[in-house]
Amino acid sequence: xNLILVTFIILLAFxxxxxxxxxxxxxxxxxRLTALxxxxxxxxxxxxxxxxxxxxxxxxxxxxxxxxxxxxxxxxDQNLTKNELQLIYTKVKALAAGxxxxxxxxxxxESANKYIQLKGIANSAKVAIILAILxxxxxxxxxxxxxxxxxxxxxxxxxKWVLFAASLGxxxxxxxxxxxxxxxxxxxxxxVKIFDFIFGTHWYPAKTFVRDGQPDPELMKDxxxxxxxxxxxxxIAFIAMCxxxxxxxxxxxxxxxxxxxxxxxxxxxxxxxxxxxxxVVYGFFAALTVGPFVKEIGNAMGLEVSSESALAAGAxxxxxIIPFISSLSDDVITxxxxxxxxxxxxxxxxxxxxxxxxxxxxxxxxxxGSILLAVSRAVGETMIVVMASGLAANLTMNPLESTSTITAxxxxxxxxxxxxxxxKTQSAFALGISLFIVTLFLNVIAxxxxxxxxxxxx
Amino acid sequence: MSKIKAExxxxxxxxxxxxxxxxxxxxxxxxxxxxxxxxxxxxxFLRCLNxxxxxxxxxxxxxxxKMDNLELNSRKLDVVRLRENVGMVFQKxxxxxxxxxxxxxxxxxxxGIAQSKEEMDQIVETSLKKAALWNEVKDRLxxxxxxxxxxxxxxxxxARAISVSPEVILMDEPCSALDPIATAQIEELIDxxxxxxxxxIVTHSMSQAARVSQKTGFFHLGKLIEFGSTDxxxxxxxxxxxxxxxxxxxx
Numbered sequence: 001x002n003l004i005l006v007t008f009i010i011l012l013a014f015x016x017x018x019x020x021x022x023x024x025x026x027x028x029x030x031x032r033l034t035a036l037x038x039x040x041x042x043x044x045x046x047x048x049x050x051x052x053x054x055x056x057x058x059x060x061x062x063x064x065x066x067x068x069x070x071x072x073x074x075x076x077d078q079n080l081t082k083n084e085l086q087l088i089y090t091k092v093k094a095l096a097a098g099x100x101x102x103x104x105x106x107x108x109x110e111s112a113n114k115y116i117q118l119k120g121i122a123n124s125a126k127v128a129i130i131l132a133i134l135x136x137x138x139x140x141x142x143x144x145x146x147x148x149x150x151x152x153x154x155x156x157x158x159x160k161w162v163l164f165a166a167s168l169g170x171x172x173x174x175x176x177x178x179x180x181x182x183x184x185x186x187x188x189x190x191x192v193k194i195f196d197f198i199f200g201t202h203w204y205p206a207k208t209f210v211r212d213g214q215p216d217p218e219l220m221k222d223x224x225x226x227x228x229x230x231x232x233x234x235x236i237a238f239i240a241m242c243x244x245x246x247x248x249x250x251x252x253x254x255x256x257x258x259x260x261x262x263x264x265x266x267x268x269x270x271x272x273x274x275x276x277x278x279x280v281v282y283g284f285f286a287a288l289t290v291g292p293f294v295k296e297i298g299n300a301m302g303l304e305v306s307s308e309s310a311l312a313a314g315a316x317x318x319x320x321i322i323p324f325i326s327s328l329s330d331d332v333i334t335x336x337x338x339x340x341x342x343x344x345x346x347x348x349x350x351x352x353x354x355x356x357x358x359x360x361x362x363x364x365x366x367x368x369g370s371i372l373l374a375v376s377r378a379v380g381e382t383m384i385v386v387m388a389s390g391l392a393a394n395l396t397m398n399p400l401e402s403t404s405t406i407t408a409x410x411x412x413x414x415x416x417x418x419x420x421x422x423x424k425t426q427s428a429f430a431l432g433i434s435l436f437i438v439t440l441f442l443n444v445i446a447x448x449x450x451x452x453x454x455x456x457x458x
Numbered sequence: 459m460s461k462i463k464a465e466x467x468x469x470x471x472x473x474x475x476x477x478x479x480x481x482x483x484x485x486x487x488x489x490x491x492x493x494x495x496x497x498x499x500x501x502x503f504l505r506c507l508n509x510x511x512x513x514x515x516x517x518x519x520x521x522x523x524k525m526d527n528l529e530l531n532s533r534k535l536d537v538v539r540l541r542e543n544v545g546m547v548f549q550k551x552x553x554x555x556x557x558x559x560x561x562x563x564x565x566x567x568x569x570g571i572a573q574s575k576e577e578m579d580q581i582v583e584t585s586l587k588k589a590a591l592w593n594e595v596k597d598r599l600x601x602x603x604x605x606x607x608x609x610x611x612x613x614x615x616x617a618r619a620i621s622v623s624p625e626v627i628l629m630d631e632p633c634s635a636l637d638p639i640a641t642a643q644i645e646e647l648i649d650x651x652x653x654x655x656x657x658x659i660v661t662h663s664m665s666q667a668a669r670v671s672q673k674t675g676f677f678h679l680g681k682l683i684e685f686g687s688t689d690x691x692x693x694x695x696x697x698x699x700x701x702x703x704x705x706x707x708x709x
Contacts, residue, residue, distance in 0.1 A: 340555075342510065342513065344564075348569060353568050
């Protein structure tokens with residue numbers, strides 16, 4: 001029903017576009033047009049589609065809750081809680097759809113009939129209202145077209161609002177996500193002191209689990225110390241950077257300054273293939289190939305290595321980030337103006353001197369920016385660490401031991417059964433928002449550095 | 459006395475020939491101007507003199523260019539040494555994004571000319587003085603060179619070029635991005651510099667060529683049409699084409 005309605009509106013909009021354009025050509029024969037004929041088409045199409053679609057969306061959003069209020073009106077005298085009312089409403093809906101399998105009381109049956117009836121009325125009303133709006137707005141628009149009103153401005157204004165709505169949507173979604181993170185995190189911090197979270201050195205949320213009732217506040221105190229997670233996150237990111245920065249940067253310099261056109265043509269796409277490998281593939285590569293390999297080598301040297309080590313996870317993450325750094329630094333180095341290279345060569349500098357003393361310093365801000373972006377990726381990376389670095393939150397600086405990260409712990413907390421309102425579940429939101437703040441901070445710095453770099457050469 | 463002697467120089471970009479049998483004698487401690495319409499090959503020729511065409515992959519140079527009997531167009535030539543002796547100033551000022559001091563010290567550093575910090579300070583000061591920039595920047599040598607005005611930047615580039623005491627300086631339209639006042643300063647500077655170095659300048663400005671040079675070469679479509687003393691070229695050229703270009707009837 002809804003699909004037919006929307007298709008109808010859209011088809012009508014297309015038709016009115018062609019109709020409007022044709023009308024404009026007719027007008028053209030007697031008087032001067034105020035805009036190109038297609039603007040007449042756009043004008044009619046916009047007036048046709050926009051009001052109807054807006055009403056359609058609003059109706060679809062509000063209809064269910066209005067119907068619900070009507071149904072539940074009959075139950076107000078029973079003194080039911082919010083949850084119980086919700087349950088009844090679910091039952092009524094199921095009964096109306098014919099999927100209810102429990103006991104059917106008369107009262108419930110009555111409600112279900114009422115529900116079906118209300119839905120029917122609502123649907124007919126929706127179609128009627130939308131048809132009325134279509135007729136009204138189209139006739140209004142058509143009159144303007146007939147009068148040969150100015151067409152260009154309304155179309156431009158309409159487009160501006162469409163674009164505005166799109167960006168508003170994006171911004172609102174972002175804000176919504178941040179607030180939901182924030183609210184859950186605040187609820188978590190009502191149960192656990194923020195001080196214990198930020199400075200606690202012991203992360204073991206499973207021990208707060210109790211079958212009934214509230215967990216012991218004493219237990220809460222040292223179960224949610226995030227220090228080991230932050231340490232693990234940055235430690236693994238650090239190992240990843242130790243792999244990615246040298247290789248990525250040097251290959252970026254090679255590609256942009258040394259490689260001939262032939263080499264560049266093949267080498268660059270091959271490096272970029274690395275960026276196209278799904279992280280989950282890197283994850284099992286780290287867990288099943290690199291991890292055991294590191295363990296074997298370590299054991300051969302007489303070291304104790306756990307099979308899930310920070311080293312394995314960090315090294316593979318580094319490989320994942322190489323194309324990121326190499327391709328970004330290739331871009332910023334290529335963007336260094338040719339006349340600086342000429343200036344240096346003309347002074348008798350060799351290629352390596354030119355790279356080291358002129359090109360690299362000139363590109364440095366851009367390179368730093370790309371490294372910071374890479375760090376924020378490493379910090380937010382999940383699959384590799386879940387699979388390869390272990391899940392026990394050890395506070396350790398030994399790359400051969402297993403350690404855990406913020407992202408991995410969020411996964412651990414939220415897979416399987418979980419209870420809302422439980423501090424353990426809410427701790428995921430607290431971790432999430434701390435991670436968000438860290439990466440936001442890194443991105444802001446990176447972007448401002450890159451911006452400064454751009455200003456320098458424009 | 460002849461400093462650079464080019465004989466039958468042909469330059470190709472890929473399959474396209476850019477210079478045809480150019481032969482020219484550039485005299486020592488004089489200013490030689492190369493004029494001609496855009497795309498006539500004068501910059502290409504200039505870049506042969508310090509092998510800057512090496513930077514362009516598809517560029518091929520044939521013929522003989524001798525500087526003090528040293529063959530420049532030879533595979534065996536030490537390009538680094540050549541460029542120490544033949545400095546270059548470009549059309550658009552291109553100071554490095556480093557401090558003013560570092561910009562001037564760049565050449566002496568890579569060629570290992572200064573033995574001590576004092577010596578380097580001395581070189582920087584002398585070069586900036588010769589480039590008529592010292593008084594304007596002596597109190598802010600540690601500021602970034604790209605922060606100077608266009609004319610100052612170009613003089614900084616000249617200071618950078620003369621810091622390694624080259625015997626020849628090549629200038630590729632050094633004033634085309636500058637205003638008339640900065641241009642006048644640079645021209646004055648060229649006049650001073652020619653006491654010590656040989657200068658080859660490519661310019662689009664006929665009046666500039668007439669003002670600063672002793673010899674002028676007129677290029678057209680990759681050929682050297684006429685070469686002689688500036689006086690003669692501007693007052694009484696042998697070729698009709700030269701006459702037409704100088705009087706503005708074509709080009």
